Amino acid sequence: MNIENVRALLLECYSKDLCDPKFQDNWNEKNKCFGMDAITTLIINDYFNGDIGKIYVNEIRHYFNLIDSEIIDLTISQFNCDINYQNYQLVDREKILTEETKNRYNILKEMLISKLLKQVDEKVFKCIACNKLVDKFPNDTTIFMGKNNDIVLVGEAPANNGWRKSHKLWKDINGKILPSGVVLRKLFDILDRDIFETTFLGSVKCYPIERKNLKICSKNCKNIMLEQLKILNPKLIITLGEFPTRNLLNFTFNRFAEVVGNIYEVNGYKILPIYHPSPISPKSYAGNFPIFEKLRDSYERSKNI
Numbered sequence: 001m002n003i004e005n006v007r008a009l010l011l012e013c014y015s016k017d018l019c020d021p022k023f024q025d026n027w028n029e030k031n032k033c034f035g036m037d038a039i040t041t042l043i044i045n046d047y048f049n050g051d052i053g054k055i056y057v058n059e060i061r062h063y064f065n066l067i068d069s070e071i072i073d074l075t076i077s078q079f080n081c082d083i084n085y086q087n088y089q090l091v092d093r094e095k096i097l098t099e100e101t102k103n104r105y106n107i108l109k110e111m112l113i114s115k116l117l118k119q120v121d122e123k124v125f126k127c128i129a130c131n132k133l134v135d136k137f138p139n140d141t142t143i144f145m146g147k148n149n150d151i152v153l154v155g156e157a158p159a160n161n162g163w164r165k166s167h168k169l170w171k172d173i174n175g176k177i178l179p180s181g182v183v184l185r186k187l188f189d190i191l192d193r194d195i196f197e198t199t200f201l202g203s204v205k206c207y208p209i210e211r212k213n214l215k216i217c218s219k220n221c222k223n224i225m226l227e228q229l230k231i232l233n234p235k236l237i238i239t240l241g242e243f244p245t246r247n248l249l250n251f252t253f254n255r256f257a258e259v260v261g262n263i264y265e266v267n268g269y270k271i272l273p274i275y276h277p278s279p280i281s282p283k284s285y286a287g288n289f290p291i292f293e294k295l296r297d298s299y300e301r302s303k304n305i
Helices: 003-013 021-026 037-048 099-126 179-190 211-232 242-248 289-303
Strands: 051-057 060-067 070-072 089-091 148-155 198-202 236-240 264-266 269-274
Touching: 003 037, 003 099, 037 051, 037 060, 037 099, 099 211, 148 211, 148 242, 179 289, 198 211, 211 242, 236 242, 242 269, 269 289
Parallel strands: 148 198, 148 236, 236 269
Antiparallel strands: 051 060, 051 089, 060 070, 264 269
């Protein structure tokens, strides 16, 4: 992901409805950036960090980004004059996120995420690294989008009789919930969350014809998976089983049981490995139950702070 690509995709997303309500009557297709500075700077801050600055241009408040001391202003083209950034003020992003601005920001970000993920999926469909080892993923996208991306599940690979054929996550072609889905639904009930509304992606994007190829396929798909996670920017990643866990943790371990149930911070992500939810494993529910109880309790404590 780079800023120029994000700039181009944001331009495709801008519309009158996303413009600051105070200026909507003056918005037009020839000046798409008009009134978009607040929600744009918030999104750039999400993905590239840095600070948000504020200045006044012709007595109109204007926001921009500062990244590594460099001014990044993706909506500067809305003005027909030179801008003096010398007397800027730094702004806390939470002060920008009024209820109205937050609504526009969420809509724009959702649109951007969709376009970014589509670009990544195009790489998957063109990939030939594992051609002889897998059946290609036939769906339009290799990610199932939930209600939000605060928790993202990372699985091993598409099941033979699941999502890739049914187009319904955790269900077979007859609409029956797959065994792993049954286990996960019980576990997510502990968090009072719906497993069918939780974002999911696979460590491996296509279906490995033989399980022995999971390791090499995981390696070949790693960069694709990392791109998708960067776009989603989750607060917590839950890895389902050993292969996605090894792909994401930045250290080696001998036994999977050594890392299960612990939260690790890696490259800005919080990663929680759990036992694979397949009921073939005796720990799919019994081993994961205390992990989810602990996770529920930590969420409850964070709400009360």
